[in-house]
Structures are given as structure tokens and as C-alpha cells.
Amino acid sequence: MARVNKSEEMTLIQDAMKVFQENIREWGMYIALLIIMIIFTITTKGVFLSSRNIGNLINQTGYIAVLAIGMTLVIIISHIDLSVGYLSGFLGAVAATAMEFWNLPVYVSIVLVVILGAMAGFLTGFLVGQMKIPAFVATLAGWLGYRGALQLVTMYRGTIVITNDVFNAIGNGHIPDIVDLDILPGVHGFTLILGMLVILFYIFSAIKQRNRMLYHNFKVSPMHFFILKLILMSALIGFIAWILSGYRGLSWTAVIVIVVVSLYHFIMTRTNLGRHIYAVGGNPEAAQLTGISVKKITYIVFCSMGILAALSGILYASRFKSATTTAGTLFELDAIAAAFVGGASPSGGIGKVTGSIVGAFVMMSLTSGMNLMGIDISYQYIVRALVLVAAVVFDVATRNRKKT
């Protein structure tokens, strides 16, 4: 408590500077996203921030975001997975084949693909965890193998068109508007109300957490700064909900991403499994000596990666209502970039699920914004490369500064 009182005497600006310096890595990411969005909003004369474009952006980010979450876990345990792009494309094609040629029901197809994803992840886990093959090599083999498999599946027709409406709704549909707001015609009322609920829940849990930390004599940010943060975050959530409700509302892709993020965030921060994953990333020998099975954790992380690759494949195939021979190309690199931009450390042990989502939005905002501006694809790659390098350099620089 003493510490809080002392800091309350400081001015708001000093507080802000202090909090900013302490969390510079995390804030840097949000600020980067904000700057990117502002630049594109200006250069596209507001088109970037239109309801329609933001809705599209979220749906586009979805299939990279789920991969980035799995990749963050892989990077935390100091491995890498290069195979997930084509694995995702291959599994999307299997889903399409299952529905269109084997006439399997949509839910059976989805379950089948998720199981195949888990098996693929298990195989990688076996090569990396059991056979001790460097993940880079093992998953490079996967990259080649799944690319071949994707071409095999799509060999006869080139593109498999998916006609199932339920499946296609995953990547294109929106949640139904069950609340009709007469005062705001053309606005998705249910999305707006959900946004309000999220704000209330956020404020409630933030206050609860702050009180708990005060109770345990933890260092907390000063009161006025806390209130400022609450207002800013609430405004942000409200703004996103408002934008989304302007064009068809919350998409099913967004719902899926929110569920996956929440689940993984919970696992990584609150459960012993998450703690063990961080421990293995921080010091595998130490983890092994305290009774954590590094092998088991490796299997679990790669299986989760495989399942999320399946989910990514489903989202992508559904969004384009088809499976193509090039589906999944370079997804793995977008996911890896998203994880690094989102604060995962190349040396392992560090990374956040929530960060990887922000990273995915940074990478996809760049793509989307530059597409809107009509920038040539070759320059797009160079810009994305620079952003990735900047993120890692920033990461290394802030980390070294903290140590001295």
C-alpha cells in the first residue's frame, strides 16, 4: 500500500512514463498496430477503417491468428514449425474432398480433419521429441511432404469447390441479429450488445484483479492511470463493436478466434500445463529434473499446433468456399512473423497468446492496407520483412536494456 500512496503523489505524466518504460515491449506492439491503422486510414481516405474492410480484415486474420497461437507455443519451447502452412492447405483440401466426393456430413468432415491434424502434430512431436531431430529439419520435411499431399488431393480438378452452406458459413457467415434495434437502422444490434457486455466484463475483472493484487501487497499501477487504462480499453472495445455492427456484425470466424484465444490464454496463464510449457522453454534440463516430461510437453505442443493447423485449413477453405492447390502457401511464415511481432522471443521461454493475436493483426493489417493502396506485391513483401526485423530488433534491444 505504501508504494501506491507514494506513487499517487507523482503526476500523471510521470506515471505514464514509468508504466510505459516497464512495459515497453508490450506497448510497442499496440502502438505499432495503432500507427499502422492510422497511416492506412489516412492513405486510403478512411476506407481501411470502414466496417466492411475491418470485418474482412478480421476474417482474413482468423486463419493466420489460430496458426500464430499454436506457433507461439512451439516457439516458447524453443522449436519452430515450418510445416503448418501446407498442412493447413492439405487438411482444408481433405475437408473439401470429404464433403464433396465422400459425401460425409459437414461435422464428420470437420472432426476427421481435426483428428488428422492432431496425428500430423503427433508425428512432428515424435520426430522432434522422441527422435531428437531438430524441429527445423523435421518440419521442413513436413513442409515438402504436405505440399505434395496437397497437390495429390487436388490433382484431378485443380480446385475443389465446396457447396456445403454450413461449412462455408464458418468463414463467411455472421452471428444472427437476434436483437432488433429500431433506433439504429442498419446496425447489427446483437454485436453492439455483445460489445457492451465485453466492456462490462472487462471493467469488472480488471477491478477484481486490482483489488486482489492490492490485497496481496503487489505493486499496481496508480489509480488515475488505472482508470485511464479502463476508459481507453473500453473505448477501444466499444469502437471495434461499433465498426463491426455497421456491416453484418460479428463473424463466425471472429467467434472461433475469440474462443481459441480465450482457451489458450487460460491454459498458458492459469494451468499447470501452461506453466510446464514455459518451464520447458526456459530450461529443459531443469524442467526434466523437477519431474516435468519434456517429451510429453513436446508432443502436446506439436499436437496442438496440428489441431490449430486443421482449424486454419477449415477457416481458409470455408472463406474461399474451395480448396486450391496453393492453399496455405507461406502461412507458416506469416504465423511465425505474427508470433515474433507479438513478443515471442527467438531464444524461447517467452511469448504470449494475446501478443501473437496482436502480431497477426499487425501482419494482416499491413497486407490489407497495402492491397487497398494498390502497392505492388513485391514491395509488400519488403515492407513486411522490415516490420518483422524491426519487431525482433526491438525485442532484443528492450531485453538487453532491462538486464543492465
Place this chain on the structure above:
Amino acid sequence: MAEKVPVVEMRNIKKKFGGVEALKGVDLVLHHNEVLGLVGDNAAGKSTLMKILSGAYIPDEGEILIEGNRIHMASSQDAHKQGIEMVYQDLALANNLDVVANVFMGRESISLKLGPLGVMDEHHMEQETKRLLNRLKIDISSVRLKVESLSGGQRQAIAIARATAFNAKVTIMDEPTAALSVAAIGKVLDLVKELKAQGNSIILISHRTEDIYQVSDRMMVLRQGRKVCDTPVTGDIDTFREHVVAYIVGARDDFAEEGSKRSNGKGK
């Protein structure tokens, strides 16, 4: 009765690595609430012997008795079950985690079980960590600090605290003072004394004879895979040091008649 039975007894332990005999039949006794200093030159077999006791290696021959019961240990988990904990020289801490997470690594308190997952009881773990550090008089400003931001001495203290956190009967410390500053060495030795005062039995491996002299009740010297000395720590530091060095380099050997003829004969 329980006081008479040694907490650890190792009999005629032999271990070969390929053609090299690392241990040629070593006996070791550790009594209740005793600090045993284990000394020896590089490759004398100290670490091998302790890795056998902590379950990391399986001996080729010989037996291990814990409180009089013959035990077979095939893994460090088996050793944990027997209450034997080892603090490794290279600090088995995860730098990316905070003090609480490191102390409870691998045995997190669970407040709610969700199938194979367990929701961690952070509050309980934190209280327990604070209590543990207080009990051992370890001074750290916050148990939520990441281990990477702590000093070498503090990190060693955390590693030792973790080993003793779960009712260990025997704590083995492998060179706990290596690579520490003088002030930090003093703190670690105080911690060893504190642990003894609280009833722990400790085996301390060190090449610093001053450390052994300060905290040990008894010391044992290994040379080329054999025990050459097993004696209470007495007298002043200079004679003690001379004494120990004589055994380490092989000028003296109390157990020469049992061992190989290669050693330099019995000194007296």
C-alpha cells in the same frame, strides 16, 4: 533407534563408464542432521557418486539404504520419493519464470482439476514461497521477480530453497559456492547452517576447503574413485587444509590396504 540408523548408507558402490572405473567401491554414511563435506580432485568421482544417490545414474554394483531400507532408484523421481533432493551446480532454474514458479516447478498447487489440466492456486504457492524464504532467511524483494533479474547468490539460494521446500530428508549440494562473490558465498553457507539447524541432513560437494571447514561436521575425500579419508572436521583451519590437500593429491590414504596398490601408501 531411528537416530542410530544413518539416513543414507551407500555400500561398495561401483560404476564404470566404458573402460573407465569412475567409482571403485565407495562406502558413504550420512547421519541424521549431519553436514557431510565431500572433497576430491576433478574426476575423483564426487559428482558420479552424488548422481547415483540422486537417481540420475544407476550403479553397476553396490547398494543404497535409506533409513535402513534397501532402495532401488532408477530416476530422480524415485530419489524425490525417498526425500533426496539435489541442487545442481549449473542451477536448475528457469530464468523466464518468477521465484514462485521456480520453487513450485513440476509440483504446482492445484485448486481445481479440469480433467488432465489443473488450475494453479497462485495465492497458495505465493504464500508458501514467502514462508519458505522467511524460514530460511533468504532476502528477496518480491517473490514475483523473474529469476533472471536476481543475483548469482540469490539464484543459488532459490535453488537450495526449492530443494528443501518439499520436506527433503537429504539435500545434496554440488558446488553451491562456485562462481559466487565472497559475500554471496557467506550467505549460501549461512543457509547451509540454517538448514542444519532446522534438522536437515546435507551432503556438500566443494573444492573450497574453507567452505567445508566452516559448515561440515564430517568430511570425506575421494581420490580416483576410492574413498581415502572419512573423518570429523576438527582443529584449526590451516592444519585442516593441509590435511585435506594431502589426501586429495594422494600423499595420504587411510584406506590403502582395502584399495589398489597404486596409491601412495598409508600416511601417518
